Amino acid sequence: MANQKELWILQLIKYFVVHKGYTQVRFINVANLNETEKDVWLANPSSFYPAIHITTSSQASNYANMERINEELTSLLNVLKKNGKLIDICLDSEGTHNETDKMIHLALYPGCQLPQNISSAFENLNTVIFNVDDPEQEAKRLEKDITDYTLKNSNFKEKRRQAIKESLSVTFIVFSIICFVVFLLVNLGTYLFKCNPTSVAIALGAYYKGFVVIFNDWWRLLTGGFVHISIWHIWCNLLALYSLSKTIESKYGVVKTIIIVLVSIIVGNLCVFIGDANIVAVGLSGGIYGLLASMIIIYWQLGYFKIPVLRKQIWNIILVNLLINFIPNVSFLAHLGGFVAGLFLSFILSDDGSKTLKTNFVIVGISLSLILGYFASQSMKLDSFYTGTDKEVSEIFKQIGLENIADNIKIKTTEYYKGA
Secondary structure (H helix, E strand, O other), rough: OOHHHHHHHHHHHHHHHHOOEEEEEEEEHHHEEEEEOEEEEEEEOOOOOOOEEEEEOOOOHHHHHHHHHHHHHHHHHHHHHOOOOOEEOOOOOOOOOOOOOOOEEEEOOOOOOOHHHHHHOOOHHHHHHOOOOOHHHHHHHHHHHHHHHHOOOOOHHHHHHHHHHOOHHHHHHHHHHHHHHHHHHHHHHHHHOOOHHHHHHOOOOOOOOHHHHOOOOOOOHHHHOOOOOOOOHHHHHHHHHHHHHHHHHHHHHHHHHHHHHHHHHHHHHHHHHHOOOOOOOOOOOHHHHHHHHHHHHHHHHHHHHHHHHHHHHHHHHHHHHHHHOOOOOOHHHHHHHHHHHHHHHHHHHOOOHHHHHHHHHHHHHHHHHHHHHHHHHHHOOOOOOHHHHHHHHHHHHHHHHHHHHHHHHHHHHHHHHOOO
């Protein structure tokens, strides 16, 4: 006969299984001694928190079994081939929330207050469990719902599709569609106009210092992030966006994640404008490095740098991204600017941390923005000219019927170069 706590466990199982993609991997009586205490394990390798342990025992009793729980966690993570913290849930109204290097301990009961990071990852978790007049009848209904859902989703292909869907972020979907459409247009234009792909890229919004200086096309600092010329470039950038964006979205939400990407692209290209010659720059790299900075901040706030295995993996990620800057035709300044922008925005947009820390980052961020603005105003000169490229871009606009733009490019570039 189900009691209220057993009912809470079923309510939680349904929530995690149906809505969060977890799989129930164990359901046993604690030590098989006390029939009133239940022990549940859930796993989801695609989640930021790959393992969840739920027990009806008191938190004090649960702590006494911590050695066994650690062994279970190690075994489960080995099977999943995944690192991450365990969420250890005790259905104990007298317990407290606390966090260690390996676990987040939660005392869960109806209407309780939860830590911000848990509330962000598992919305309305404290409202999932509630009491009913007939726990036994409700338990039967929940068991049927869980069984039906499990059977419905037991097909491997369906599970795979669901896993892919859950791993996709809104940020990745939006940016990948835009980038891929622009990439197709660049290559289609190159074929139709029989010209250099760089000229088509400029016509479609690539960053080009010459046009920023002559025509005040400052919007290119943003649109350049969506332009890619080679399949290898767009593939690498979208792969990096895919691997980073879900983690950032789970922490900051869709809007803030998109803001981090967009601002990081702008700041990265602004650094290119200040520090590099009259070059063409394309790609999401600045935004990717902004997300990389955000990921490092998230891992730091979660204490992952204190765990040797995770710390080593994080440093490996950082090292690989540092080495990328030594590849030819890769803009170090775009990466640096994007990373710094992502670093500042991560603290400013985070719901964690002190208000004083956020205020300091806002002040310093505004100061750095003013400094960048000043240096940009001092960089409004071109040290090299590419009249052939300018002419080709003009011809592209002429061929698609935009003769006013084509003529304007010819006239103004000619005037500028004569006066330089």
